Amino acid sequence: MDTPNPKRQCCDAFSSIQSPNSVTIAPDFNQNDFDSTISSFLLLPDSPYNSIGCSFDRVLGQVLDSASKASGDDSVRDRLIDRTGKLAFLLLESTKRFSRMRATHYNYNSWSLPDDLTIKVFSGLDTKSLMQASACCTMFRKCSIDPLCYSHIDLKMGGKRIFDEIVCSMIHKAGTELRSLKLGRVISSRKGSSFTSTCLTSVIRNHGFNGGLLRSLQLYNLVSTGTKSLCALLSVCPNLTDLMIANLKKILEQVLKTLTKNPRLIIERLILQNNIDLIPASGVSSSTVEAFVTSCPSLTTLKLVGFGLKEETVRNLAEGFPKLTYMNLTRTPGISGRFLRDLRTIGRDSPIKTLILRDCHCLDRDVTSEVADGGREIIIGK
Amino acid sequence: MSSKMIVLMSSDGQSFEVEEAVAIQSQTIAHMVEDDCVADGIPLANVESKILVKVIEYCKKYHVDEANPISEEDLNKWDEKFMDLEQSTIFELILAANYLNIKSLFDLTCQTVADMIKGKTPEEIRSTFNIENDFTPEEEEAVRKENQWAFE
Numbered sequence A: 001m002d003t004p005n006p007k008r009q010c011c012d013a014f015s016s017i018q019s020p021n022s023v024t025i026a027p028d029f030n031q032n033d034f035d036s037t038i039s040s041f042l043l044l045p046d047s048p049y050n051s052i053g054c055s056f057d058r059v060l061g062q063v064l065d066s067a068s069k070a071s072g073d074d075s076v077r078d079r080l081i082d083r084t085g086k087l088a089f090l091l092l093e094s095t096k097r098f099s100r101m102r103a104t105h106y107n108y109n110s111w112s113l114p115d116d117l118t119i120k121v122f123s124g125l126d127t128k129s130l131m132q133a134s135a136c137c138t139m140f141r142k143c144s145i146d147p148l149c150y151s152h153i154d155l156k157m158g159g160k161r162i163f164d165e166i167v168c169s170m171i172h173k174a175g176t177e178l179r180s181l182k183l184g185r186v187i188s189s190r191k192g193s194s195f196t197s198t199c200l201t202s203v204i205r206n207h208g209f210n211g212g213l214l215r216s217l218q219l220y221n222l223v224s225t226g227t228k229s230l231c232a233l234l235s236v237c238p239n240l241t242d243l244m245i246a247n248l249k250k251i252l253e254q255v256l257k258t259l260t261k262n263p264r265l266i267i268e269r270l271i272l273q274n275n276i277d278l279i280p281a282s283g284v285s286s287s288t289v290e291a292f293v294t295s296c297p298s299l300t301t302l303k304l305v306g307f308g309l310k311e312e313t314v315r316n317l318a319e320g321f322p323k324l325t326y327m328n329l330t331r332t333p334g335i336s337g338r339f340l341r342d343l344r345t346i347g348r349d350s351p352i353k354t355l356i357l358r359d360c361h362c363l364d365r366d367v368t369s370e371v372a373d374g375g376r377e378i379i380i381g382k
Numbered sequence B: 001m002s003s004k005m006i007v008l009m010s011s012d013g014q015s016f017e018v019e020e021a022v023a024i025q026s027q028t029i030a031h032m033v034e035d036d037c038v039a040d041g042i043p044l045a046n047v048e049s050k051i052l053v054k055v056i057e058y059c060k061k062y063h064v065d066e067a068n069p070i071s072e073e074d075l076n077k078w079d080e081k082f083m084d085l086e087q088s089t090i091f092e093l094i095l096a097a098n099y100l101n102i103k104s105l106f107d108l109t110c111q112t113v114a115d116m117i118k119g120k121t122p123e124e125i126r127s128t129f130n131i132e133n134d135f136t137p138e139e140e141e142a143v144r145k146e147n148q149w150a151f152e
Helices: A006-017 A031-042 A052-071 A074-111 A115-122 A127-134 A138-144 A164-177 A197-205 A227-235 A252-260 A286-295 A311-320 A338-349 A365-370 B027-034 B049-061 B072-082 B087-100 B103-117 B122-129 B137-146
Strands: A152-155 A180-184 A216-220 A242-246 A269-273 A301-305 A326-328 A354-358 A377-381 B005-009 B015-019
Touching: A052 A074, A074 A138, A115 A138, A115 B087, A115 B103, A127 A138, A127 A152, A127 B103, A127 B122, A152 A164, A164 A197, A197 A227, A227 A252, A252 A286, A286 A311, A311 A338, B005 B027, B015 B049, B027 B087, B049 B072, B049 B087, B049 B103, B087 B103, B103 B122
Parallel strands: A152 A180, A180 A216, A216 A242, A242 A269, A269 A301, A301 A326, A326 A354, A354 A377
Antiparallel strands: B005 B015
16 A cells, blocks of 8 residues: 655654754764654553553653753743644554554445445435435445436425525536436425525526436426426426426426427426316316327326316327326316317227326216226226 | 247357247347348357346246236246346346347346335445446535435
8 A cells, every 4th residue: 555645744744843942963963863763662562561651751851851861941841742642643644544554445345346346336315315324435436426326316304404506516417417306395385495486597507407308397386486487497408208396386288388388398207286276267278288199299197287287188088198007187276077078989999098086076986987997997086 | 830030149159949929029130020131040149158148038928928828917027037147147137129120128137126225325226236436525525515415
């Protein structure tokens, strides 16, 4: 193993000892003799008669006494005590350096994975756990800086203190490896989280952010999610396959419009939930729905919870997507379920396997009870 | 119905006969089969027998076809039981899966270790994996400060 910066440490050692009033260095100072003295000291065998501690006491006492006698005053004695303390400190620091190097070496053997595999393991961690791991040892810290660890940024478990700068710094670390982003607090409280719309704006402005590579975006309960910043973010992420927004606050129309502006939408899973406390607002215009349906050929999962969708809208949604297998329209008041009849007859080829209509108060029991399953699962009720 | 068999030889000299269709889940082995250099068996210098046994067990389970149908749910449950191993074995499996280029096993083993790290404090992580703190006091302070939000 290399000695840790011996030249630098030696210079520091001498400069601190060579203060004006310290013991003078002999003019015929010989480095080799000096080194061999230190070497002899370090290699001292244990004394069979008493502990090394007792020997230190005894010898230091003798040295101090003879120094006092020789010079006749106590200042030499005092300086000698300080100097001895300093020597001991320097020796301890040097020992700690070697001790750390030993620990580093030990860790490489203990953990037994090369850096690239460690990074692969770390890429399976949520962001908070990644931070905890980075504080374990120098090897983990080095690996945790790699962009691949930030491919899936998951900050939804974070506490109150996740500020915009932290989000931006994570995105910056990810660079071109960012594939999915989860932000916000999963359990919405009255206070919400510290994420604000400024966070979304700064995400876009962050020079490292390449929205084109982002595949999955999940936003939970962002307080005061400005429509503009949310739509701006969606506009720069044209290749999303997964989009989930909880607590949308009545802006379904704008979100769908923004998504539809992209001619090549490849989105497969879309989950939008309205605020649980808000009375469902009016849903969407039929033109927006039509445009949305035609521009999302790859959609397999659709979940729109708590919006005031009309029967016609729901019919268009149920019939319009060629690959839709799962549709969840919980808490959509105002639909009677008549579209189900059409689904059964016209949409015989409809790929929908699972249809969930919980808490839809106006659902006509007669309609729903007469709908044959035919391999489909229809869940109604609470 | 005869299926072509391949012989895999572990680093400690043991031989294992495996169906070719099962073995080629390893991209490394698949390439060797393509290059037609498997006549005398395939020596796997980086995989010892104890680990090779587990790898073969995994590949056999994952060789899913009409004769051997299995649901994803069942596979996941089996994965959990399969990965109930000593730490050192799990690490060896990561290295083997990487060397043999078996993506699903590689992903599974790495995620298993990641799950062992999740939710733990640095002290707990060190204790789990027998790692020592080799930071200087200043370095450690800097790391914690940098990511303060994660330590509250």
